[in-house]
Amino acid sequence: MPVGLGPLPVLHPVPGFRLGIASAGIKRVGRKDVVVMEAAEGSTIAGVFTQNAFCAAPVTLCRQRMGSTPRYLLVNTGNANAGTGKPGMVAAERTCEALAELVGVKSEQILPFSTGVIGELLPADKIIPVLPAALENLSEDNWAVAAEGIMTTDTQPKGCSRQIQIAGQTVTITGTSKGAGMIRPNMATMLGYVATDAPVAQPVLQALLREAADLSFNRITIDGDTSTNDSCMLVATGQAAIAPIDSTEAAGYAELAAAIKEVLLVLAQAIVRDGEGATKFVTVQVNGGGNRNECLDVAYAVAHSPLIKTALFASDPNWGRILAAVGYAGVPNLDVEKIDVYLDDVCITRQGGRAPEYVEEQGARVMAQEEITIRIELGRGACSETLWTTDLSHEYVRINAEYRT
Amino acid sequence: MPVGLGPLPVLHPVPGFRLGIASAGIKRVGRKDVVVMEAAEGSTIAGVFTQNAFCAAPVTLCRQRMGSTPRYLLVNTGNANAGTGKPGMVAAERTCEALAELVGVKSEQILPFSTGVIGELLPADKIIPVLPAALENLSEDNWAVAAEGIMTTDTQPKGCSRQIQIAGQTVTITGTSKGAGMIRPNMATMLGYVATDAPVAQPVLQALLREAADLSFNRITIDGDTSTNDSCMLVATGQAAIAPIDSTEAAGYAELAAAIKEVLLVLAQAIVRDGEGATKFVTVQVNGGGNRNECLDVAYAVAHSPLIKTALFASDPNWGRILAAVGYAGVPNLDVEKIDVYLDDVCITRQGGRAPEYVEEQGARVMAQEEITIRIELGRGACSETLWTTDLSHEYVRINAEYRT
CATH class of the missing domain: 3.60.70.12 (L-amino peptidase D-ALA esterase/amidase)
Known part of the structure; x- marks a missing residue:
């Protein structure tokens, strides 16, 4: 669907x-x-x-x-x-x-x-x-x-x-x-x-x-x-x-x-x-990058992570997986203590750790939606990039295990 | 298992x-x-x-x-x-x-x-x-x-x-x-x-x-x-x-x-x-690279492609997906007409196209195995790299949709 x-x-x-x-x-x-x-x-x-x-x-x-x-x-x-x-x-x-x-x-x-x-x-x-x-x-x-x-x-x-x-x-x-x-x-x-x-x-x-x-x-x-x-x-x-x-x-x-x-x-x-097996439409927005490439590197790391994609499928606000993907995106000298992460308007991570005011119900509410924005503030500069992607569902595996591309 | x-x-x-x-x-x-x-x-x-x-x-x-x-x-x-x-x-x-x-x-x-x-x-x-x-x-x-x-x-x-x-x-x-x-x-x-x-x-x-x-x-x-x-x-x-x-x-x-x-x-x-949901143990070997990095880029592109991983799960010798991944791995000036691809000892692609002698049954036989080697010959130099990976199964999605990392 x-x-x-x-x-x-x-x-x-x-x-x-x-x-x-x-x-x-x-x-x-x-x-x-x-x-x-x-x-x-x-x-x-x-x-x-x-x-x-x-x-x-x-x-x-x-x-x-x-x-x-x-x-x-x-x-x-x-x-x-x-x-x-x-x-x-x-x-x-x-x-x-x-x-x-x-x-x-x-x-x-x-x-x-x-x-x-x-x-x-x-x-x-x-x-x-x-x-x-x-x-x-x-x-x-x-x-x-x-x-x-x-x-x-x-x-x-x-x-x-x-x-x-x-x-x-x-x-x-x-x-x-x-x-x-x-x-x-x-x-x-x-x-x-x-x-x-x-x-x-x-x-x-x-x-x-x-x-x-x-x-x-x-x-x-x-x-x-x-x-x-x-x-x-x-x-x-x-x-x-x-x-x-x-x-x-x-x-x-x-x-x-x-x-x-x-x-x-x-x-x-x-x-x-209409992505194969998609149950979510996900906007990945990376702000505060020093240049466009590092914004894209972070955005693609998040958008391609099978662990984040399966968490999206499960409507699980698993912010640890988002942090991990930001961390391995290859941004040089990344200062994790400057990084904030939002699900829509809910701040889930502030300065590299769980936001003090965050309660899981807020994240769960956003993740239950069909359309979700993951926003990552890098705090390094003025560049922004936005990608759009989907979750990874059982249906994706079924379609691609059966279809000969 | x-x-x-x-x-x-x-x-x-x-x-x-x-x-x-x-x-x-x-x-x-x-x-x-x-x-x-x-x-x-x-x-x-x-x-x-x-x-x-x-x-x-x-x-x-x-x-x-x-x-x-x-x-x-x-x-x-x-x-x-x-x-x-x-x-x-x-x-x-x-x-x-x-x-x-x-x-x-x-x-x-x-x-x-x-x-x-x-x-x-x-x-x-x-x-x-x-x-x-x-x-x-x-x-x-x-x-x-x-x-x-x-x-x-x-x-x-x-x-x-x-x-x-x-x-x-x-x-x-x-x-x-x-x-x-x-x-x-x-x-x-x-x-x-x-x-x-x-x-x-x-x-x-x-x-x-x-x-x-x-x-x-x-x-x-x-x-x-x-x-x-x-x-x-x-x-x-x-x-x-x-x-x-x-x-x-x-x-x-x-x-x-x-x-x-x-x-x-x-x-x-x-x-x-013991990879999550793994049903296959896959060796990805890239030979004939000009340097180690381009061998690794090709090997990781193949090892991370969800389309190849679902084809492995389905035991489908879908070599087109392998060629596509080699093609987008980012190797500069890649001459596709020099590329041969093997599944174990079966040559499926020669000089960038389907090997003339290849018949699908040979590929299907290899893909049905639990352990498979995908070998890619780049024809550019003397470097080699080898990775090991798994397929992408329904079980992977189930495990990661349910488990909080």
């Missing part, structure tokens, strides 16, 4: 961005597992991809092709096409060539994305025959169906949509994401697709995506496992009737950037809320 | 080293939870301790006192006396003072050790009254009872004993260890005590312990959580009738060092075999 993740909200269509879904039966017959996304001519596209050295064939192709003018995104689930060597590259290229021929663009203008089982060759011969059906299905109104089409172990489709006013014109930002396990994105996420009709120059769009991903997809972790296929794409179709945004000083940039960051954050948090 | 851990072997007494057990009812009434160890006058003692910044009060005291000539080790379970601030230090000092008075040594000659729940004050008033009983119980033959006395979530007592010949004389090395969770020792382990009757100068003994711990206790991980209380002590009573070992060139040093390393390795591996 996802934590605090309601039904899919209204996802406004983005003028100039169409989505089409088809069923290739890659892992299961009848499953909608192929999504084609089309960005109108003149769109700009930005992307960030996994830093995993074993990146999948489609990620390699995407990286090569970001320099061209991509027009189509071809997504499949059920197969990650990772760890598949040369044959995997050939299979990915074949699907792109087939789509390019059908729509009359160059193969380099197709960006492929795969997610699912690692180490099995992409069944191009299943995907190619259903591409005409996906194209026939293309519509600006298909975000909700596409959100379902990209799911793997997700229990719910994920999406977010915002409309803002720039120079009196309505500008739309809509996105979808997927992922529930093998989640510790590094520069990107499992899969995320966001489109806007704002006209944004590609370098501006790319810088904005990198910044937004750093504050959202790159700040979530479920199991600390960085996927081989993480990709997040941001498309600007330019069909809103506003002046081109060609720099971060341009009119409308600030409003657009804020809205895009919000959409990415909601999408990233949705992945955590 | 521990993996491949039989009943406690014969633990030979070490002349000059006596152990006494008592019951203070720290966590449960009737439980043997206090152990006093006495090193005969003239013994040398070496120790290594946790690098966790939130180290426990007894660890702080031990560090301060290693410079003196310690004679007694005072161990309690049921309470870690960590995260307890000044009052924790006072409580630890009080127990030491009480023991010192009873045996007629200085308080600085007592080394305290605690393990159990973090964040609760050590109940000195329960421990002090039972010290006379522990002293009355002192005997060189008490290793097996002491091995039980230091257990927490351990399901079996752990011990190892070797006898070697040096210059025609029998020299004995006997040790015990405890720990099953919060195990990723850094410079030491949860608790380990090893004694020998060889006469070894303290600096030689300390260097030997550090080297041996690095190859044993510092190469095991269960959950990646470095404890606040890790301590490993090596005592040399000097009662064997051989020439003093005052340098690494001295006669007998090589044989003694080899035997001590073996004892530490057996004790460290025993902790993994």
Whole structure:
């Protein structure tokens, strides 16, 4: 059961961005597992991809092709096409060539994305025959169906949509994401697709995506496992009737950037809320660090500790395990007597020891909630970092002992 | 059920080293939870301790006192006396003072050790009254009872004993260890005590312990959580009738060092075999690294991945998850096309992709075993590192959701 993740909200269509879904039966017959996304001519596209050295064939192709003018995104689930060597590259290229021929663009203008089982060759011969059906299905109104089409172990489709006013014109930002396990994105996420009709120059769009991903997809972790296929794409179709945004000083940039960051954050948090076996949505906030890295080191140590994660699952305010994780996070010359730890607003540890006024019932009350903030004050400087994560439950073990990633 | 851990072997007494057990009812009434160890006058003692910044009060005291000539080790379970601030230090000092008075040594000659729940004050008033009983119980033959006395979530007592010949004389090395969770020792382990009757100068003994711990206790991980209380002590009573070992060139040093390393390795591996919820004993061997650090980074990434650990639990030869972990381990400029991965002798991945000759049944056969070696060949250099770890089972979650560390 996802934590605090309601039904899919209204996802406004983005003028100039169409989505089409088809069923290739890659892992299961009848499953909608192929999504084609089309960005109108003149769109700009930005992307960030996994830093995993074993990146999948489609990620390699995407990286090569970001320099061209991509027009189509071809997504499949059920197969990650990772760890598949040369044959995997050939299979990915074949699907792109087939789509390019059908729509009359160059193969380099197709960006492929795969997610699912690692180490099995992409069944191009299943995907190619259903591409005409996906194209026939293309519509600006298909975000909700596409959100379902990209799911793997997700229990719910994920999406977010915002409309803002720039120079009196309505500008739309809509996105979808997927992922529930093998989640510790590094520069990107499992899969995320966001489109806007704002006209944004590609370098501006790319810088904005990198910044937004750093504050959202790159700040979530479920199991600390960085996927081989993480990709997040941001498309600007330019069909809103506003002046081109060609720099971060341009009119409308600030409003657009804020809205895009919000959409990415909601999408990233949705992945955590639907984390494999998650029963808690946990915010880990580290304040008072001397630099961002030490804040992140502490936050990840807490977010990845199996002992803290099982205590969260048990709703046990086991603050000793939090102190232990802070202590082994590797912060140089850490003065433990300056450290305070809070569960929501309850101070459980002051100056490195149990807070004198703390009584266990207060901690137990917070831990019983579905949404919990662990706040750690390091007392070393002015830097802060925030991560979002889940607990570790029996269900996580069951899912991952049974599912072949 | 521990993996491949039989009943406690014969633990030979070490002349000059006596152990006494008592019951203070720290966590449960009737439980043997206090152990006093006495090193005969003239013994040398070496120790290594946790690098966790939130180290426990007894660890702080031990560090301060290693410079003196310690004679007694005072161990309690049921309470870690960590995260307890000044009052924790006072409580630890009080127990030491009480023991010192009873045996007629200085308080600085007592080394305290605690393990159990973090964040609760050590109940000195329960421990002090039972010290006379522990002293009355002192005997060189008490290793097996002491091995039980230091257990927490351990399901079996752990011990190892070797006898070697040096210059025609029998020299004995006997040790015990405890720990099953919060195990990723850094410079030491949860608790380990090893004694020998060889006469070894303290600096030689300390260097030997550090080297041996690095190859044993510092190469095991269960959950990646470095404890606040890790301590490993090596005592040399000097009662064997051989020439003093005052340098690494001295006669007998090589044989003694080899035997001590073996004892530490057996004790460290025993902790993994009895890891919380463990159903597998897993050796992770990384060869062909450019340096030791990158071998360790890859080995720990594999050993800590919840996805690999759940696949091990499920006996699923899910090599894609292994590749993904190698890929995100942070090795700079990793050439994935040089990487081979083996499960025991079965090559599952060659040059970064599925080995052409590999069939799933071979991998499944290895994964069905209780003891498995994951071997990763990086093809970058001549360095190797080996770790030992466990799988991640439902039982791990149950134990840690229920137990208050």
